[in-house]
Amino acid sequence: MTFNAKASCLPNSRAVSMLRRAWLMASLMWMAVAPKFALAYRVHEEEELTELTPGKKWYVEESEVTKEKLFEDLGCYCKKVRSVAECPSSKEGKRSDQPERSRWFHGEVATGEKRPHLCCKLAWSAWYNRVFQLCTEELRPLESDVCCRVGEEEQKVGVHIKQAKGLGFQKVGIREWHAKLFGKSRPIFKLSDVTGGTDYDGSPVSAPIVQHFLEKRLQAGLLQVASGVDGADAVPGEDTALLCSQHFQDLDQGDCRLRTQRPDECCCLEATVQEARRCLPVPSGASSFVGPLLVNGTYTETKLHDLDAGSIAWPSSPEEMDKELPEKVISKDPKAPEQIEYDWAPGGYQWEAKCLGNQTVSYVTSEKKSKRVRSGTSFRHIGQVTQSVPVYTTKRWTEYNQEHKEECISYEYTRICPANLGLYVKQYPPGICTKVPGKSNDDQLQLMDLGALTYQCPEGYQSGTEGGMKFDPHCSCTSDEEEGSKTSCT
Numbered sequence: 001m002t003f004n005a006k007a008s009c010l011p012n013s014r015a016v017s018m019l020r021r022a023w024l025m026a027s028l029m030w031m032a033v034a035p036k037f038a039l040a041y042r043v044h045e046e047e048e049l050t051e052l053t054p055g056k057k058w059y060v061e062e063s064e065v066t067k068e069k070l071f072e073d074l075g076c077y078c079k080k081v082r083s084v085a086e087c088p089s090s091k092e093g094k095r096s097d098q099p100e101r102s103r104w105f106h107g108e109v110a111t112g113e114k115r116p117h118l119c120c121k122l123a124w125s126a127w128y129n130r131v132f133q134l135c136t137e138e139l140r141p142l143e144s145d146v147c148c149r150v151g152e153e154e155q156k157v158g159v160h161i162k163q164a165k166g167l168g169f170q171k172v173g174i175r176e177w178h179a180k181l182f183g184k185s186r187p188i189f190k191l192s193d194v195t196g197g198t199d200y201d202g203s204p205v206s207a208p209i210v211q212h213f214l215e216k217r218l219q220a221g222l223l224q225v226a227s228g229v230d231g232a233d234a235v236p237g238e239d240t241a242l243l244c245s246q247h248f249q250d251l252d253q254g255d256c257r258l259r260t261q262r263p264d265e266c267c268c269l270e271a272t273v274q275e276a277r278r279c280l281p282v283p284s285g286a287s288s289f290v291g292p293l294l295v296n297g298t299y300t301e302t303k304l305h306d307l308d309a310g311s312i313a314w315p316s317s318p319e320e321m322d323k324e325l326p327e328k329v330i331s332k333d334p335k336a337p338e339q340i341e342y343d344w345a346p347g348g349y350q351w352e353a354k355c356l357g358n359q360t361v362s363y364v365t366s367e368k369k370s371k372r373v374r375s376g377t378s379f380r381h382i383g384q385v386t387q388s389v390p391v392y393t394t395k396r397w398t399e400y401n402q403e404h405k406e407e408c409i410s411y412e413y414t415r416i417c418p419a420n421l422g423l424y425v426k427q428y429p430p431g432i433c434t435k436v437p438g439k440s441n442d443d444q445l446q447l448m449d450l451g452a453l454t455y456q457c458p459e460g461y462q463s464g465t466e467g468g469m470k471f472d473p474h475c476s477c478t479s480d481e482e483e484g485s486k487t488s489c490t
Contacts, residue, residue, distance in 0.1 A: 054174045058185075059136040060167055067132070070170050074099060075125030076135035078106075080115035084141055087119030089166065089184065089248035097179040099123060102168060104138040122168075122182065136168040140187075140248065144195065147256030148187060148244040150214070155222045155467040156245065158256035159210055161193045166248060187244040187251065188226055191215065197258040205258055205453065212452035213258060214242070220469050258453065264489045265447060266464035267457035268431035268475035271338045275474075276426040277347050279417035280331050285324035286422045290415040291351070293318050297409045299359050305400040308362035318413045322350040325422045333426065344424035351413045359409035362402065370396045430478040431464050433489035465489065 052069050059067060081087050087105045094101035099122035106118040120134040140163060142148075147158045164187030171181035197210040205213075217223045218240065226241040244251070297312040329344040375393040379386055417423050436455055437446045447455040456469035464475030477489055 052172045054172050056169050056171050058167060058169045059132075071132055073124055074122050074132075076120055076132050077123055077125075078118045078120040078134055080110070080113070081105075081117050081119045082115050083117065087117070089140065091121075096181045096183060099180075099182045101182060102166075102184045104135050104166070104168075105140045106134060106138060107141060138166045139163055140166060142187075142251065143253070145253045145256075146251045147254060148189065148251065149246060149256075150242055150244060151217070151223050155217070157197075157214070157217070157223075157258050159197045159214070159258065160195045160256065161187075161189045161244075162195050163193055164189045164244065164248070184248065185243075186247050188241055189244070190242070191240055198256055199453065200257055200259045200261050209452050210258060213454055215240075216450060216452060216454045222467065222469075262436075263447065263453070263455045264433060264435050264465075265455070265457055265468045266431045266475060266477035266489045267434040267445065267447075267461040268428070268464055268472065269338075269340075270460055270462055271333075271336055271340065272342070272429050272431075273462050273472045273474040274336075274426075276333055276335070278331075278334055278344070278424055278426070279421040280329055280334075280344060280424045281420065282326055282329060282422045285322065285326060286417075286420045287318075287321040287350070287415060288419045289321065290417075290419050291318070291413050293351075293413040294356075295411045295413060297359070299361070299409060301362060304364045307364045307400055307402045309364050310362040312359065312361065312407060312409055318351045318415075319349060322422065325350070329422070329424055331424075340429075342429060343427040345427055347423040347425040350417065350423050351415050353411045353413050355408035355410070356412055357408070357410040358406045361405050361407045363405065365401050365403050367399045367401070368396070369399050370394055428474045428476070431461075431475050433477050434458075434461075 052066070057066065057070055059070070062070065084105050084107070087103050089103060089105075091101050091103060102121065104120040106120065108116055109118045110116050118134065122132075122135045142161060142163060144160060144162075146160065148161050148164070149156050149158050151157055165185075166187065167185040169183050169185070171183070173179065173181075191211045191214060194207050194211050194214070196207045197205040197213075199205050214223065218225065223242065226243040246252075295315060295318070297314045299310060299312050301308050301310045303309070325346050327345065330341055331344055332339055332341055371394070372392050373395045374390050376391040378389045378391050380389055381387075432445055434445050434447050434457060437449060445458065445461075448458055449455055450469075454469070457463045461470075462472035462475050463470045464472065464477060
């Protein structure tokens with residue numbers, strides 16, 4: 001049997017018969033799958049249907065009254081299929097404003113038959129067909145070699161899953177004449193749906209290890225649990241719902257790696273990546289005068305387009321007294337217990353300023369304007385008749401306005417550091433490229449093995465490898481070719 005989504009009011013007995021059979025079949029199949037689904041839709045005769053607010057409406061989250069409104073003039077139609085291959089997630093060539101674009105698969109509805117599965121779709125229809133649960137969510141089986149990629153770009157991992165859930169939604173436009181848009185969520189799966197993976201070197205990884213690997217990345221905050229509607233069936237204390245980054249129709253059999261490279265990491269001592277601004281002794285260049293120093297500005301006004309334009313002129317800044325500070329100082333952190341020497345760079349302003357008084361400053365703003373004005377008359381001859389036609393041109397001009405604002409005209413400066421000390425910011429030293437434990441590096445710093453192909457920098461160290469556990473952006477390793485350039489430590 002094929003889809004028939006058209007609802008015709010013409011006395012075409014064949015069309016009417018096919019529509020009725022489609023509706024009847026969907027209803028019968030609904031009763032067959034009733035244990036799998038909760039009845040989510042019924043007519044609310046006692047409640048008035050309200051207008052829909054703009055935005056995305058997930059069917060599983062909306063009230064029964066809202067669903068009534070969402071499904072106005074829609075019907076859910078199903079056909080029997082032999083396999084999921086006959087029911088693609090999205091119909092090619094259909095637009096998002098066509099409800100029949102998404103297909104919804106329901107497996108093993110009629111066991112023992114040649115076509116035991118259902119493939120359903122929404123379609124515009126005037127027929128009274130309320131079995132919408134079959135056209136708003138699905139549990140779709142996937143081929144064993146299909147890759148589901150999870151996570152953000154830098155932390156993305158590829159896994160194989162046996163099935164994924166899809167949930168439907170509508171997008172309601174801001175204006176009532178805007179077409180409704182229909183869509184389906186990205187694949188939602190649970191850790192128990194994972195069937196395995198492939199490591200960076202091509203070796204297979206069993207399902208339990210992949211599940212444990214994903215769990216550890218979730219605990220470290222490197223992966224996000226599907227939230228809101230995408231995690232609607234994720235119950236605390238039970239299995240965790242995750243989201244593939246691709247849509248159903250974009251799932252592929254391409255390169256699918258749990259890890260893209262060997263798990264070496266750049267590790268930095270925690271103390272070395274902590275921010276620090278310190279007053280440090282310098283051999284020369286630091287001011288011996290610490291203030292307070294009063295600095296007053298001078299206010300003057302000039303004419304601009306016959307309006308007042310003011311400005312404040314300042315004498316030299318006290319920062320000039322520290323302009324000879326060394327660009328680099330090597331010193332220990334006086335507030336840290338670790339006796340490590342760091343490179344330090346000047347920390348910007350050496351003086352703090354406090355405003356003691358304001359000045360009202362005049363300034364001029366401009367605004368471009370235009371206006372259509374009559375500039376003359378032209379004459380048109382039509383036969384024996386002469387017509388006069390007014391001629392218009394665009395007059396443009398700039399309008400200037402007088403404005404005022406408050407600005408500080410008197411500052412009191414106080415030096416941040418004591419005399420002969422300079423304010424410096426700690427520079428982060430390079431980390432150490434650290435490898436997984438092995439006989440060849442017993443005498444070197446090694447990563448901690450957390451199990452399930454998961455490693456992290458040892459206690460007291462942070463990771464500079466994006467996607468690594470305990471990542472800190474201040475940690476980086478340098479290559480031999482270029483000082484300061486980051487390396488992946490592979």
